[in-house]
Amino acid sequence: MSQQQISLPAKLINGGIAGIVGVTCVFPIDLAKTRLQNQRQGQQVYKSMMDCLIKTVRSEGYFGMYRGAAVNLTLVTPEKAIKLAANDFFRHHLSKDGKGQTVFKEMLAGCGAGMCQVVITTPMEMLKIQLQDAGRLAAQQQKPVMMSPTKLVATNTMLSRSYNSGTVASAPRAVSATQIAKDLLRTQGIQGLYRGLGATLIRDVPFSIVYFPLFANLNRLGKPSPEESSPFYWAFLSGCVAGSTAAVAVNPCDVVKTRLQSLNKGSSEEAYNGVVDCVSKIMQKEGPSAFLKGAGCRALVIAPLFGIAQVMYFAGIGEYILDNSPLNLLLA
Numbered sequence: 001m002s003q004q005q006i007s008l009p010a011k012l013i014n015g016g017i018a019g020i021v022g023v024t025c026v027f028p029i030d031l032a033k034t035r036l037q038n039q040r041q042g043q044q045v046y047k048s049m050m051d052c053l054i055k056t057v058r059s060e061g062y063f064g065m066y067r068g069a070a071v072n073l074t075l076v077t078p079e080k081a082i083k084l085a086a087n088d089f090f091r092h093h094l095s096k097d098g099k100g101q102t103v104f105k106e107m108l109a110g111c112g113a114g115m116c117q118v119v120i121t122t123p124m125e126m127l128k129i130q131l132q133d134a135g136r137l138a139a140q141q142q143k144p145v146m147m148s149p150t151k152l153v154a155t156n157t158m159l160s161r162s163y164n165s166g167t168v169a170s171a172p173r174a175v176s177a178t179q180i181a182k183d184l185l186r187t188q189g190i191q192g193l194y195r196g197l198g199a200t201l202i203r204d205v206p207f208s209i210v211y212f213p214l215f216a217n218l219n220r221l222g223k224p225s226p227e228e229s230s231p232f233y234w235a236f237l238s239g240c241v242a243g244s245t246a247a248v249a250v251n252p253c254d255v256v257k258t259r260l261q262s263l264n265k266g267s268s269e270e271a272y273n274g275v276v277d278c279v280s281k282i283m284q285k286e287g288p289s290a291f292l293k294g295a296g297c298r299a300l301v302i303a304p305l306f307g308i309a310q311v312m313y314f315a316g317i318g319e320y321i322l323d324n325s326p327l328n329l330l331l332a
Helices: 002-038 049-060 062-066 069-094 103-141 149-154 177-188 197-221 232-249 251-261 275-286 288-292 295-315 317-323 326-331
Strands: none
Touching (some): 002 049, 002 069, 002 251, 002 295, 002 317, 049 062, 049 103, 069 197, 069 295, 103 197, 103 251, 197 232, 197 275, 197 295, 232 295, 251 275, 251 288
C-alpha cells in the first residue's frame, strides 16, 4: 500500500515534466492548428501551416508563435499528470483479478483518464484559444474588403492593409489569460471557464480510448521479454504513432471544440448554440472537409508531445526525484 502511495506522486511528477517539455517543443504548431481550424470559407488568412507560421512571425514577431504558451505551460502540468496517472490508476484496479489487461479494459482505463483530465483541460483550452486566435482576427480585419468607391475612401487605411500588399501588419493588442479569466468569472461565473465542456469530453474521451490501448500494445512489441521494459526510443516511437493516430481520429471533435470555445468572432462569422448546432452549421456552410482542418498540425503536435511524455514517464524521473528528496531521506 505504501508503494502505491509513493508511486502516485511520482507518476504526477513524470506527467507534469513531460507536459512542460512537450508543449515547449510543439506550441507554435498548436497555434497554427487553432488558427487554421477557426478559418471560414472565403475568409482564409492562412493557406497552410507554414504560411500561418511565416505570417505570424512577420506580423507579431517570433514570440507571437507562443501566444497562450504561458497558460498552457502553467496548466499542462496538472493536465498531463492527471491524464497519465489516472490511466495507470484505472489500469491497476481493472487488472486486480490477475487476468491481465484485455483491450476492452485498456479502453475503459483510457476512458476514465479522459474524463478526469477535462477538469483542467477545458479551462486551459478556453484561455489558450482566445490568446492563440487573437492574431488571426487582427489579420482578418486587415484584409481588403470589396466595397463601393465611396465607402472605400471612408474606410480606415489600417483596416484595408493585407499581408499580400507587402506591408507588415501591426501586432494585435496584447491581452493576458488572467484578464480573460477575470472577465469570464465576473460575467459568466465558473461556467464561463468551462464553456465547451461537452465538446472537450467528446474529443478527449475517444482520444484516450484510442491512444492508451494502442500505445500499450505497440510498446509491448518492443520489449525484449515480458519482464523487461522496452527501449526508450521504442517508447518514443510508440507514443508518436499512437498519439498521431488518435489525434487525426478525433480531429472533427477538436474542430467543434475550438469553434465553440472561441469567444471573439471575425466579421460575418456565425456563433454556435452547442455541439449539434455547431456540427450542423459547419456541414451546411463548409462541408465535411472542414472537420479535417488542422488535422496535419494536430498530428504534428500530438506525436512528439506524447512521444516525449512517454519517454519522460518511463524514464522514472518522478521516482528518482522522490527517492532523493530530503523528506524521503529523512523518513528512510
